[in-house]
Every structure is written in structure tokens, then in C-alpha cells.
Amino acid sequence: MTFTGWPAEALDFYEQLEADNSRTFWQAHKDRYEASVRAPMERLLAELEPEFGPGKVFRPNRDVRFSADKSPYKTHIGAHLESGGYIQLSADGLACGNGLYQLAPDQLERYRAAVAEDVTGAELERVIARVEREGPRVVGRDSLKSAPRGYPKDHPRIALLRHKGLVAWQEWEPAKWLGTRAAYTRITGFLHASRPLRDWLDDHVGPSGLPAR
Known part of the structure; x- marks a missing residue:
């Protein structure tokens, strides 16, 4: 159906x-x-x-x-x-997410190295700007209040370096379109818009190689 x-x-x-x-x-x-x-x-x-x-x-x-x-x-x-993306429905409406919500220690090490490096770090900044122009917000998760160990406090991408997770997120309040085909259009629109962020994370962070907890 x-x-x-x-x-x-x-x-x-x-x-x-x-x-x-x-x-x-x-x-x-x-x-x-x-x-x-x-x-x-x-x-x-x-x-x-x-x-x-x-x-x-x-x-x-x-x-x-x-x-x-x-x-x-x-x-x-x-x-x-499986390829990335999260969909949620509640009394508050519809929400969609995409990215890496909680980085394992080995993922976090690779993420910070890529953010700190000039080429890949600048690429991430462009990706975030591109995603946010399409509507989703890119937000950090479980962020540190200070610089992570080994990184200078004045690093040009210190805000990104503090994050322990990074996701694109978009919410919609309850409305009549939720009961129509328009819901599919908004969900797929989000998945397409957020794909560049997921691609960057897949390319530079990847899955964790540590045993599952």
C-alpha cells in the first residue's frame, strides 16, 4: 500500500x-x-x-x-x-534526523582529526552551510564546554571540535498535511537535503570498530 x-x-x-x-x-x-x-x-x-x-x-x-x-x-x-536517517512521530508532530548522534571513542578521534585538518574541516563547514540553506539545522550533541584535549582553544573550528555527535535535524508541528502524501515529500526532502552531511561523516568518520557495549 x-x-x-x-x-x-x-x-x-x-x-x-x-x-x-x-x-x-x-x-x-x-x-x-x-x-x-x-x-x-x-x-x-x-x-x-x-x-x-x-x-x-x-x-x-x-x-x-x-x-x-x-x-x-x-x-x-x-x-x-540503514543508510542513514531517523524519522519520528509524536503528539508534537514530525521530526527527522541524519548524521552520527553519539560518536564512539574511535569515531570521535577520526572526527576531530578531520575537523582540525584544513581541507576536510573547511569542507565540513561548506557542507553544513549547504544543508542549512535547504532547511534542516545541523546541531552538535553532548558538546564539551572547553577545547578537547590536544586541540588549541583558539582553533578556527573549535565549536565543531567540541561536539561528540553531529546531526541534521528538522521538526514540523502537527498540521493537516501530516495525513496526506505531503508527509512523504517532506521526509524525502529532508533526507536529500541532509545527505551531504551523512556522506562527509561516512567518508571521514565511518563506523566504529570497537565491540558493541
Whole structure:
């Protein structure tokens, strides 16, 4: 089936889940989640796969083992694309991301070396400017407050060097177009616009070679 957006029922479901994040509510309304939230996401991923690769829907349960918040369910649905890209729907609307959210130690070392080097660092600055002209914001994650060890505080790209993750991000508030084919157009537009950032990260950082935690 063709992806035609999410019905208003999807946002209503998450508004109600935020108010009653309990197993009782989830079990009573799981069919709404499957039909109005998950099924449209799976249709979207199927359509994106030929160009952007396979996608995976994240499980709705929260990992509460190390969290003070013991709410059992996520108040959004998220999906990850194998070739890069993240899609999220919640009561707040639609959001998309692309990049490397959390750099492993070996990735962080390669990232900083590439940012510090004049040619590749200047290339990243141009890539960020290009992406942001298209609409997404490029934001750092888990950034240091000072210069990382081994790098001067007055480095021309010190702001980029402080980051431990780098992503393109774009959000849209709830609107009628979310329930139409326009949602597909906005998501693919974001993925195309953010691709240069992902390409730079793939070329100069790449995957981690460390064992998974």
C-alpha cells in the first residue's frame, strides 16, 4: 500500500498515552497503535527502501533499567534507515534526523582529526552551510564546554571540535498535511537535503570498530 501520511488518530493516541502511560492503557489501545501509528510507518519505510535502504521501527517499550522515569512506553514512534536517517512521530508532530548522534571513542578521534585538518574541516563547514540553506539545522550533541584535549582553544573550528555527535535535524508541528502524501515529500526532502552531511561523516568518520557495549 502507498504511504499517505498518519491519520489524526495517531497524534491523538500519543496525547492520550502521555496522559496515561500505563500498561492498562496500552493493552486497551494497542490496536489503535498498530493501525494508526505503526502501519503507516511500515508503509513509509517500504517506499523509502529502494532509494534509502531498509528501515527498522524501534520498539515502543522504554528501557527503564537505569532511568528514574519508569514510564513503560515511549511517547513517540521512531524508525532508523540503514543508510542513514531517523524519522519520528509524536503528539508534537514530525521530526527527522541524519548524521552520527553519539560518536564512539574511535569515531570521535577520526572526527576531530578531520575537523582540525584544513581541507576536510573547511569542507565540513561548506557542507553544513549547504544543508542549512535547504532547511534542516545541523546541531552538535553532548558538546564539551572547553577545547578537547590536544586541540588549541583558539582553533578556527573549535565549536565543531567540541561536539561528540553531529546531526541534521528538522521538526514540523502537527498540521493537516501530516495525513496526506505531503508527509512523504517532506521526509524525502529532508533526507536529500541532509545527505551531504551523512556522506562527509561516512567518508571521514565511518563506523566504529570497537565491540558493541
